[in-house]
Amino acid sequence: MERELTEVYCGNGKGKTALAIGQSIREAVQGKSVIVIQFLKGCEKRSLDFLEDLDNLDFKIFRFEKRDCCYEQLTEEEKAEERSNILNGLNFARKVVVTQECDFLLLDEILGLLDRGIVTVDAIIDILKQKDESMHIVMTGWNFPEELKPYVDTITTLNSEEVHHSCEQQ
Template sequence: MEKEMAEVYCGNGRGKTTLAIGQALRASSQGKSVIIIQFLKGNERRELDFLEELDQLDIKIFRFEKMETCYDQLNEEEQAEEKRNILNGLNFARKVIATQECDFLVLDEILGLLDKHIATVDMVTELLKQKDESMHIILTGNRVDQGLLDYVDRVTTITTLERDKMPLV
């Protein structure tokens, strides 16, 4: 059996989630079971729900946030409530990894939890330490913390360059 990886898609560019979803679709089309856990997207983001309706694919999507609005747009009290919901999502991710509930796990915007001080680097590294060689994990977010680098196999950085700052080829 091929050893599966833990990888990070990060950077200031758009497309990190799209890249992760593309990889998840590929894995599912190869007969692997896929779980996607989204963080910091609010509950109104339903653009991926169609994936669960594709009968031939084994893809499940989870969001633990209850508010319709993204975390940054909530007041302090609402953020405190959503933080509890988000931490429930992290606990669910821990359970998925510990029980090997899927072959391919996407933790979408989990790196943003570090930036917003909702989770710690230790919390995320504990998840990665539980991963066994048969599970592929993708973490997305804008910035990867140095403390995670020992626990991931590959970091892909997606950058957006303004037209006037593009390198000449």
């Protein structure tokens, strides 16, 4: 069996999640089990939920945050509550990796948790150290910390000349 990769899509350009979701769908269509765990997506509609309803696809999406607004817009009390929810999501990701619950795991915007100080690089390294060679992992986010390099096979950077990062629907 071929060793599966750990990949990262990062940078300030648009399309990281779209690229990763496309890859997830391709894997599911090929008969692989897919789990998507999304972080920091409170400001986005649940536009991907239809994927879970497609016949004959083993495709599951999880979000642990409860609020529909952006993390940055929350009060300190609300942020503390969401941090707890996010850490539950991170623990779930660790369980998925340890138990080899799927063939393909997408940790969408997990790197953004580092930017906001919600998790440490060591917490992500701990998850990646548990990875079996048969599981393919994709992580997305804006900034890629150098400390993760030894645990990642490929890094794709999407950059934009003009960066307009906003949580408002366009």
